[in-house]
Amino acid sequence: MNSSKKVFLVSFVGFLLIGLTIIFTLIQSNRDLLSQFQSYSVTIDNQSSYDVVSLELGVLTGADTYESVKMENKHISNDVIKSGEKKKIKPNLSLGGKEGGVYIGYVNSEGAVLKKGICSYAESLTGYSEVTITDKGTEVIENCW
Incomplete structure (x- = not known):
């Protein structure tokens, strides 16, 4: 050569x-x-003093309330997210051709219940939400469509 x-x-x-x-x-x-274009996921970072013992993710569309969401539009888990633990979930949710939002509901080991919107507006359920649970409240970073 x-x-x-x-x-x-x-x-x-x-x-x-x-x-x-x-x-x-x-x-x-x-x-x-790159995460914006993947199917919707939620990362839960439990920085509180308590375990999360029950978790519900659901889709709200139109005039839905937390209580009126149908079971097929919910992801329910009884897997414990221990204090200090971080967990990523890819819920199997559907908007059914509508626009809507995603909420989280959880119960901690003290019995406290919280429901909060974590994706305020979605058309296709792509992207992600990051939920940080602390003793003072719940913070959400939304990057969803």
Whole structure:
């Protein structure tokens, strides 16, 4: 192999490695960008002093109330989310061709009940919500469609 081909080959491999490193870094730093296009998920970070002993995720459309949501539009789990634990859930929810929102309802080990909207507006149930439960309340980051 002559020297010009060696220089070309080394240069090509070098540029390829630099390009792949840049692409990998962009993907790592923009995971939120990619997460927006995946099916809807909820990450629950239980930073409270109590375990979450019952969890309900549901879809509200139109004039629905928490109590009127049909079972097929709910994800119910009795899996315990211990204090300090983080859990990602991909609920099987459907909007049925309508616009709506997603709520969370949970009961902690002290018996306290909370229901709160975690995706205020959705058309296709893609993206994610991050729910942080603390002793002072529940914080939500919405990035859903």
